[in-house]
Amino acid sequence: FASPYSWIAAERIERLAAGASVKVRWRPFVIGPILRQRPHNPSPTQDAPPAQKKYRRRDVERICAREGLALKWPSTYPRNGLLAARVALTLESRARREFSLAVFRANFVQDQEVSEPTIIAGLLADMGRDAAADLARAQAPENKVALAAAVEEAIGKGIFGAPSVIVGKELFWGNDRLDQAIGWARAPWT
Amino acid sequence: FASPYSWIAAERIERLAAGASVKVRWRPFVIGPILRQRPHNPSPTQDAPPAQKKYRRRDVERICAREGLALKWPSTYPRNGLLAARVALTLESRARREFSLAVFRANFVQDQEVSEPTIIAGLLADMGRDAAADLARAQAPENKVALAAAVEEAIGKGIFGAPSVIVGKELFWGNDRLDQAIGWARAPWT
Numbered sequence: 490f491a492s493p494y495s496w497i498a499a500e501r502i503e504r505l506a507a508g509a510s511v512k513v514r515w516r517p518f519v520i521g522p523i524l525r526q527r528p529h530n531p532s533p534t535q536d537a538p539p540a541q542k543k544y545r546r547r548d549v550e551r552i553c554a555r556e557g558l559a560l561k562w563p564s565t566y567p568r569n570g571l572l573a574a575r576v577a578l579t580l581e582s583r584a585r586r587e588f589s590l591a592v593f594r595a596n597f598v599q600d601q602e603v604s605e606p607t608i609i610a611g612l613l614a615d616m617g618r619d620a621a622a623d624l625a626r627a628q629a630p631e632n633k634v635a636l637a638a639a640v641e642e643a644i645g646k647g648i649f650g651a652p653s654v655i656v657g658k659e660l661f662w663g664n665d666r667l668d669q670a671i672g673w674a675r676a677p678w679t
Numbered sequence: 680f681a682s683p684y685s686w687i688a689a690e691r692i693e694r695l696a697a698g699a700s701v702k703v704r705w706r707p708f709v710i711g712p713i714l715r716q717r718p719h720n721p722s723p724t725q726d727a728p729p730a731q732k733k734y735r736r737r738d739v740e741r742i743c744a745r746e747g748l749a750l751k752w753p754s755t756y757p758r759n760g761l762l763a764a765r766v767a768l769t770l771e772s773r774a775r776r777e778f779s780l781a782v783f784r785a786n787f788v789q790d791q792e793v794s795e796p797t798i799i800a801g802l803l804a805d806m807g808r809d810a811a812a813d814l815a816r817a818q819a820p821e822n823k824v825a826l827a828a829a830v831e832e833a834i835g836k837g838i839f840g841a842p843s844v845i846v847g848k849e850l851f852w853g854n855d856r857l858d859q860a861i862g863w864a865r866a867p868w869t
Contacts, residue, residue, distance in 0.1 A: 527728055529720040536719055540839040544850060551859065554869035649730040660734060665855040669741065679744035 490570030490603060491533075492520075493549045493560070496593040498652040498664040500558055503586070505667055511674040515585050517577040518643040519570065519636065520651045534567055552664070559598050568596055569604040575627040576609060578636050587616060680760030680793060681723075682710075683739045683750070686783040688842040688854040690748055693776070695857055701864040705775050707767040708833040709760065709826065710841045724757055742854070749788050758786055759794040765817040766799060768826050777806060 490496075506513045525531045537545065546562075553560040573592045577585050591612045595601040601608050610620035626632060643653070647660050654661045654670040659677070661670035672678070696703045715721045727735065736752070743750040763782045767775050781802045785791040791798050800810035816822060833843070837850050844851045844860040849867070851860035862868070 529722070529726050532719070538717055538839055540834070540837050544837060544839065544852060547850070548852070548856075551869060555859075644730070647730050647734060649728055649734065660737070662734060662738070663855075665853075666738075669745075673741075679741060 490573045490589075490592050490596060491567035492651050493597060494664045495652040496597045497549070497552055497556065497558065498654075498667055499590055499593050501556065501664070502654070502667055505671050506674075509671045509675055511671055515577075515582065515589060516639065516643075517574045517585070517589070517636070518639045518648070518651075519574050521571075522640055523644060523649060561598055561600050563596055564600055565602065568602065571604075572606060572609055572624075572627065573603055575632055575636055576613070576623055578639060579623065579626045579632055584616065584618075588612065591615065680763045680779075680782050680786060681757035682841050683787060684854045685842040686787045687739070687742055687746065687748065688844075688857055689780055689783050691746065691854070692844070692857055695861050696864075699861045699865055701861055705767075705772065705779060706829065706833075707764045707775070707779070707826070708829045708838070708841075709764050711761075712830055713834060713839060751788055751790050753786055754790055755792065758792065761794075762796060762799055762814075762817065763793055765822055765826055766803070766813055768829060769813065769816045769822055774806065774808075778802065781805065 502513055505511075521533055524533055524535060530536055550560060552558075570592070573589075577589050577592075580588055592603050592609070595608060595612060596603045603609065606624060610624060613620035613623050646655055648655075648662075650662050652662075652664060654667065656670050656674045657677075659670075659673055661667070661673070692703055695701075711723055714723055714725060720726055740750060742748075760782070763779075767779050767782075770778055782793050782799070785798060785802060786793045793799065796814060800814060803810035803813050836845055838845075838852075840852050842852075842854060844857065846860050846864045847867075849860075849863055851857070851863070
């Protein structure tokens, strides 16, 4: 939920998939434990040299402008997405998608502090849900264990970054690979 | 010359540019001095965790299969491209393009040791050139200085990786951004 490229991919994937008659299953995980295993660069923001950081901002802005996404840079970066991931994991597929997009937009369009339970509760209430019950389920010990298991499953499938899309046994990493992932789901070319 | 993504971009860019009536100017530089400035990851191969290294191989193979490029993984990686860059810098635009593609293909299709002067001389001879004269010009002190200046110019323009394409003041990084670079050259969208 902290990655602008994950947000862009989340906005794009359903549209691309619908056009190709491909079904998307949203799978929440958190990237922190994966990045912290990096020997050279364990930082949660994948610390880059200044030139590359500057480039990333411009790259995201260009892509958003092209995709018609109303980016407003988060005043805090990265925002901790742990609670949101825990909530997303408890939701069924349609609600999970709707909630995930709401969290991404709160972070990247409305500059809201999505690490805060009150903000997450507000997003759930906007969906017509019982936010208190959702948050309680999200924070229950068994759901924390379930999210840790989801991270392990992601690692087991070769995931090292976000966003990632898996089609069969094939991993595609990044917003830049959405088109290939959809293409592969329709007809693998190798 | 050591980067498979740079090879793929080199193969693709003229085709994309021709279709869009955009003119491409090839500018050789070397990435080693730029990568060595990275605080977290100064390795010339941009050392990645095992999962990401494995992914990169598969990613390159998928892209090559899709683009019809006859990839054969180099038995040595990365091959030092310093001599090839020095030669490329001495060549005029058409010869520079032809030579650069020949070096990339020698490395990524024929698995030749492109760091070796004899291999580079062979590629130049295949172009009908006086290879001995070309190598002498390439290794002349003033040309070594000129390549160092090209690296400084690249850094000054915000380049931090390869391949990079600059359109006006706009930097595009990676084979994944060729389409945007061409699009920007035709009509900037922001």
